[in-house]
Amino acid sequence: MFTQYFGNYLLNKGYLTAEQLHDALEEIKDARLKLGVLAVNAGYMTAEQTEEVNEAQKKYDKRFGELAIEMGYLTEEQLKELLSSQKYGHLLLSQVLVDKGIMTLSEFEKAINEYKRDYSISDKEFEAIQSDDVNEIINIFIKFEGSKNEKLLKDYIALFARNLIRFIDRDAVIKEVSKLEVYDCQFAAKQDISGAIVLTTYIEADENAFIQFASKYAEEELSSVDEMAEASVGEFLNLHNGIFLVNLSNQGIELKMTPQEVFKDIKVEKLFKVSAELSFGCVNILIQEH
Amino acid sequence: MAKETFKVLICDDSILVRKKLKEALSALASFEFLEAGDGQTAIDVYKKERPDLVFMDLVIPVKDGITAVKEIKEFDNDALVVIASSSGTQENLKKAIKAGAVEFIQKPWEQEQLSNVVKKFLKKGE
Incomplete structure (x- = not known):
């Protein structure tokens, strides 16, 4: 990286x-x-x-x-x-x-x-x-300006980077973080995390990158955003969030999460957008703090 | 001797996880698979089919995995339910044990974990 x-x-x-x-x-x-x-x-x-x-x-x-x-x-x-x-x-x-x-x-x-x-x-x-x-790379290069949970979000992104490298693309690179008032998603898997910290998390991409991402995680060639593609990106998010919750649980912080869902063309407000560059395109992780 | 076939119910809201789990288990023994995408369906299928083993996710729609395990155990105290979830937090582990789950597999699973479960709960004599 x-x-x-x-x-x-x-x-x-x-x-x-x-x-x-x-x-x-x-x-x-x-x-x-x-x-x-x-x-x-x-x-x-x-x-x-x-x-x-x-x-x-x-x-x-x-x-x-x-x-x-x-x-x-x-x-x-x-x-x-x-x-x-x-x-x-x-x-x-x-x-x-x-x-x-x-x-x-x-x-x-x-x-x-x-x-x-x-x-x-x-x-x-x-x-x-x-x-x-x-x-260390995430700690030095990634900043969540104005976040009340900056350390936690950095840990979240470092884990995301490791999971991307492990399951999707070993050359994945986490790029910049943008703080946005509103963002128009194309295809997005969504999952809520609640407890002492309340977050809504998304993996978002354009159609092509969403299909490629889904194909990599499902380990099969997918050609459209069908039920399997939605399940694949949704399950990656679920897996990532699950591991994040386990890590926090080991530090004594218990959080819960909801079943993941997939949406098309939705608007997300007040968020951090972290872009990841993969060999087949760009995928974003969106985080809303509540 | 005829090959023994086990009836297994896989409850996970992800069609991908159900597919992967079926593929992984098929390499270990002969199975008849039943599927459910939410907790309530899993309870209904269990009551109707009485499978030999259940793989249950925790974060699933309608009724969550812990509630589903409780209701399945109330119906059949001998039910063998293995939790297969990405969120193996301390709290979830405690709840799963209390509800009556016999094992907890943290996703992503290793084939060896599944093999151990099959040996422990299905192919007991081997």
Whole structure:
């Protein structure tokens, strides 16, 4: 998930175009991550130092790591750590961009530092989000301005993201939250939650995304919003809300929920709309606090 | 020896869950399936058909799952009702046990959980 967030950040900051981002994301599975990107990401070397090592490599027949140690830029421990570190998606993306000449290593270094600064992310938090820790990603990037239950809603969305990744699309990305006065739904599954906290929740999408979503969860090809498609999206919402209630119950908060229902063309008022980008389209989760 | 067929009632308001449960159970034994989409229908079907086992959702229309379990147990104290629900909260677990349910399966279920239920309550000698 963080790969897409970082890619969108680079796009918004003008480091690349939408087309370049799209193409680079397609290529990351074949990317070979090099030590320069890893060392800069870890903050062990500057982009300038990696360029110096690259230049030195042209004169001496030695590996990057070996030269970096000889030049005093890396310790043996740091090299060992980098060689065994995980190949995070945003690094593979950056490697593709550097290899294609779309971004220099200096620009990558600048972007990583700007990113941490813009979102006030500590090194520890950055470690968590780059390893796709969904809770940490949601906690940092998703805000419910003016909500009386912000922590609870963040937990709700983090669970939703995990369920999307688990059951629907492993590349699901939670996008922005909008606070709206009114929203016209196309197809929506609805379920009420009541108790100490009272919420109405919806999964909403246009016809095509609703059918695709239903097909994924039902594990069968559906071609229209029929009884099975409605049951599928409704049951996903029911499952998600059920797990949410179990988690709260384990913390001593007992809530209830109503049977799920599916509607077409309804108006929802005073809500938070959280969009999720999936491989087949966009699906929204709508939350009304009462 | 002829293969034993068990009569099972599945009560869930989701046609998808009923379908998935039927598919999953069919891999474990021979079943005759009965279906209900709400609590009242489940009670009515139970009284008429006296199935060997019931899978009951909790959050269902007309009469909820706990009420349905209570009424089925009042009619037949030996009824075997397994709750299969996504909302296995502490409160629901307590209510289900009190109502007389014999097992609680949290959705999404694992095939092994269903297999254990079938072994425990239907294929007892195996």
